[in-house]
Amino acid sequence: MKIFLDLRVNIGLVLTIIGIIIFLTGLIAKPELESLHGVNINLIWGIVTTIVGAFFLGLYFKNPDQE
Amino acid sequence: MSDAILHPQLVDYVIIAVYFIFVILVGVALKDKMKTGSDFFLSGRSIPGWITSLAFLSANLGALEMLGMVASGYQYGIMTVHYYLIGAVPAMVFLGVWMMPFYYGSKARSVPEYLNFRYNEATRALNGISFAVMTVLMSGISLYAMALILKVLLGWSMTTSILLSAVIVLVYVAIGGLTSSIYNEVIQFFLIWIGLLPITFLSLKDVGGWNSLLARLPDGFSHAWQGTATTAGNGMNVEWLGIVLGLGFVLSFGYWTTDFLVVQRAMAAKDMTAAQNTSILASFPKMLMPILTVIPGMAAIILLPSLGQASDVGDYNMALPLLMAKYYPPGLLGLGITALLASFMSGMAGNVTAFNQIWTYDIYQAYLNKNASDKHYLLMGRISTVAGIIISIFTAYIVMGFPSIMDYMQTLFGFFNAPLFAIFLLGMFWKKATPWGGFWGLSAGIATAAILYYGLPADHYASPAAGNFWRAWWAFFAAFVVETGVSFVTKPKEEKELVGLVYGMSKKINHAHLPWYRKPTVLGAISMIVMVLINIWLF
Numbered sequence: 001m002k003i004f005l006d007l008r009v010n011i012g013l014v015l016t017i018i019g020i021i022i023f024l025t026g027l028i029a030k031p032e033l034e035s036l037h038g039v040n041i042n043l044i045w046g047i048v049t050t051i052v053g054a055f056f057l058g059l060y061f062k063n064p065d066q067e
Numbered sequence: 068m069s070d071a072i073l074h075p076q077l078v079d080y081v082i083i084a085v086y087f088i089f090v091i092l093v094g095v096a097l098k099d100k101m102k103t104g105s106d107f108f109l110s111g112r113s114i115p116g117w118i119t120s121l122a123f124l125s126a127n128l129g130a131l132e133m134l135g136m137v138a139s140g141y142q143y144g145i146m147t148v149h150y151y152l153i154g155a156v157p158a159m160v161f162l163g164v165w166m167m168p169f170y171y172g173s174k175a176r177s178v179p180e181y182l183n184f185r186y187n188e189a190t191r192a193l194n195g196i197s198f199a200v201m202t203v204l205m206s207g208i209s210l211y212a213m214a215l216i217l218k219v220l221l222g223w224s225m226t227t228s229i230l231l232s233a234v235i236v237l238v239y240v241a242i243g244g245l246t247s248s249i250y251n252e253v254i255q256f257f258l259i260w261i262g263l264l265p266i267t268f269l270s271l272k273d274v275g276g277w278n279s280l281l282a283r284l285p286d287g288f289s290h291a292w293q294g295t296a297t298t299a300g301n302g303m304n305v306e307w308l309g310i311v312l313g314l315g316f317v318l319s320f321g322y323w324t325t326d327f328l329v330v331q332r333a334m335a336a337k338d339m340t341a342a343q344n345t346s347i348l349a350s351f352p353k354m355l356m357p358i359l360t361v362i363p364g365m366a367a368i369i370l371l372p373s374l375g376q377a378s379d380v381g382d383y384n385m386a387l388p389l390l391m392a393k394y395y396p397p398g399l400l401g402l403g404i405t406a407l408l409a410s411f412m413s414g415m416a417g418n419v420t421a422f423n424q425i426w427t428y429d430i431y432q433a434y435l436n437k438n439a440s441d442k443h444y445l446l447m448g449r450i451s452t453v454a455g456i457i458i459s460i461f462t463a464y465i466v467m468g469f470p471s472i473m474d475y476m477q478t479l480f481g482f483f484n485a486p487l488f489a490i491f492l493l494g495m496f497w498k499k500a501t502p503w504g505g506f507w508g509l510s511a512g513i514a515t516a517a518i519l520y521y522g523l524p525a526d527h528y529a530s531p532a533a534g535n536f537w538r539a540w541w542a543f544f545a546a547f548v549v550e551t552g553v554s555f556v557t558k559p560k561e562e563k564e565l566v567g568l569v570y571g572m573s574k575k576i577n578h579a580h581l582p583w584y585r586k587p588t589v590l591g592a593i594s595m596i597v598m599v600l601i602n603i604w605l606f
Contacts, residue, residue: 011253011254015257018401026398
C-alpha cells in the first residue's frame with residue numbers, strides 16, 4: 001500500500017494502464033467515427049498517454065525516496 | 068438510454084473503473100498518515116511545492132470551470148482568455164510574493180483564523196460562516212452540474228450520478244483528508260490535459276488550423292482587447308475598464324488571494340518558499356488552460372453552429388461534451404469521460420475539504436466546543452465531511468435557472484470575495500486598520516453587493532458578466548471606504564499584537580540563498596512578463 005503514497009507512482013500507473021487499454025482498443029479495431037476522417041486516434045493517443053505515464057514511473061524509479 | 072449523446076462501451080467503463088480504483092486506493096493508502104488534526108486538515112504542512120501548485124490550480128479546475136469556459140469561448144470568443152490571464156495571473160503572483168508571507172508566517176490554519184488574529188472574533192465569524200455556506204452551495208452546484216451532464220451524456224439518472232460521486236468523494240476525503248484531496252487534484256490535472264487535448268487538436272484540424280479559425284469567427288470574437296473601447300464593441304458587452312477593475316482587480320484578487328479553497332492548498336506546503344511559489348508556479352499552467360477550453364469553444368462555433376441558451380441541440384455548456392461525442396471513439400471516450408468525472412469529483416472534494424476545516428476549526432472549535440482533544444476534532448472533521456456532502460446533495464436539487472453556470476458562480480464570488488479582498492488588503496498593509504473597521508468593512512461590502520444585485524433591474528448592466536464585474540468593484544469599494552472610515556474612529560490593535568500579520572511588522576524573508584528559479588520574486592516577474600506578451604499577441 002505504501003507505494004501509493006507517492007504521487008508519481010499514482011499518476012504513472014493510472015496513465016500507463018489507461019494508455020495501454022486505449023492503445024489495444026485502437027490496435028484491435030479502427031474507430032468508425034466519420035469526423036475522424038480515418039485517423040486512428042486510439043492508437044496515437046494510447047501511445048502518448050502510455051509515454052506520459054511511463055515518464056512519471058521513470059521519475060519515481062530514478063529517485064524513489066524523494067518526491 | 069437511447070437518447071444519450073455518448074454510448075460508452077465496455078472498454079470505456081473499464082477505464083473509468085481504473086480511475087475510481089486509484090482514487091479509493093490513494094485515500095486508503097493515506098489512512099495511516101492521518102493521525103492528528105493537523106495531518107487531516109493541513110496535510111501536516113509537508114507537501115512539496117510542485118504538488119501544492121498543481122493542486123492549487125486544479126482546485127479551480129472543476130467541471131463548472133471547464134464546461135463554463137468552453138461555453139464562454141463559444142459565446143464570447145477569445146475574450147474568454149481574460150479569465151486566465153488578467154483575471155488570474157496578477158492575483159496569483161501577488162498572493163505568492165506579498166500575501167503568503169503573512170498567511171503562512173502567521174501560523175493561522177485558515178483564512179478566517181487569520182482574520183481572527185488580525186481583526187477580531189466577529190470578523191472571523193462573519194467570514195467563516197459565509198464561507199462555509201457558500202462552499203456547500205458551490206459543492207451542490209458541482210454535483211447538480213455533474214448529474215445533469217452525465218444524464219445528457221450517458222443517460223445516467225441524476226440521482227444515480229449524484230449518489231455515486233458523492234459516495235466516492237466521501238470515502239476518499241473522510242479517510243485521507245486534505246492530502247487525499249490534493250493528491251487526487253494533481254492526478255486530475257494530468258487526466259484533464261491528457262483526456263481533453265485530442266479535442267483541441269482534432270477540432271483545430273477540422274477548422275483548418277489556428278489562423279483559419281480566427282478568420283472564420285464572427286466580428287469581435289478574434290481579439291481580446293480591440294473591441295473593448297465600448298460595451299457595444301464586443302460580445303461580452305463589457306468595456307476595458309470593467310475588465311481591468313472588475314475582473315482583473317477585484318474579482319480575481321478576491322478569489323485567488325482570499326478564497327480558502329485555493330489558499331488552503333498553499334498553506335499545506337512544506338516551507339515558506341514552497342508556500343509562496345505554490346500560486347506563482349500555478350500561474351504558468353493556468354495561462355495554458357485556454358488551449359483546452361477557449362480553443363475548442365471557438366472551434367465549436369464553426370463545428371457545432373446551432374448551440375443556444377436552450378436549443379434542441381444543446382445549450383452552450385454542452386459544447387465540450389458534444390465535441391467529445393463527435394471525435395472520441397470507444398477507448399479514448401473512456402479517458403475523456405474519466406477526465407470530466409475526475410474534474411467533477413475533485414472540484415467537489417476541494418469544496419468539502421475546505422468546508423470540513425472551516426466548520427471544525429472556525430465554527431465548531433471557536434464557538435461550540437473550545438477545549439476538546441485533537442482526536443475529537445479529527446473525528447469532527449470526518450463527521451463534517453459526511454454532513455457537508457449530505458447538504459451538497461440537497462443543494463444540488465435546488466440549483467436551477469441561471470443563464471450560464473459561470474455567471475452564477477461569479478455572482479456568489481462577487482458577494483463575498485470582493486469585499487473580503489478589501490479588508491485583507493487594508494489588514495495586511497495598513498497597521499492602523501482596526502478590528503471593528505474590518506468587521507464593518509466586510510459587512511458593508513457584502514451588503515453593497517446584495518443591494519446592487521437585488522435592487523437594480525436585471526437589465527441595468529449590458530450582460531451578466533458586466534454586472535458581475537461592476538458589482539464586485541462597488542462591493543470592494545464600499546468595504547474599502549467603510550473600513551478606512553471606521554478605523555479612524557475606533558481603537559486599533561496594539562503593535563505587538565500585529566507582529567507577523569502586517570507588512571512592516573514582521574521579519575523580512577530572505578531569499579538570497581535560493582537559486583533564481585526558486586525565488587518567488589523572479590518567478591513572479593517572469594509570469595507577469597509572459598502574461599503581458601500573450602495579451603499583446605491576442606490584442
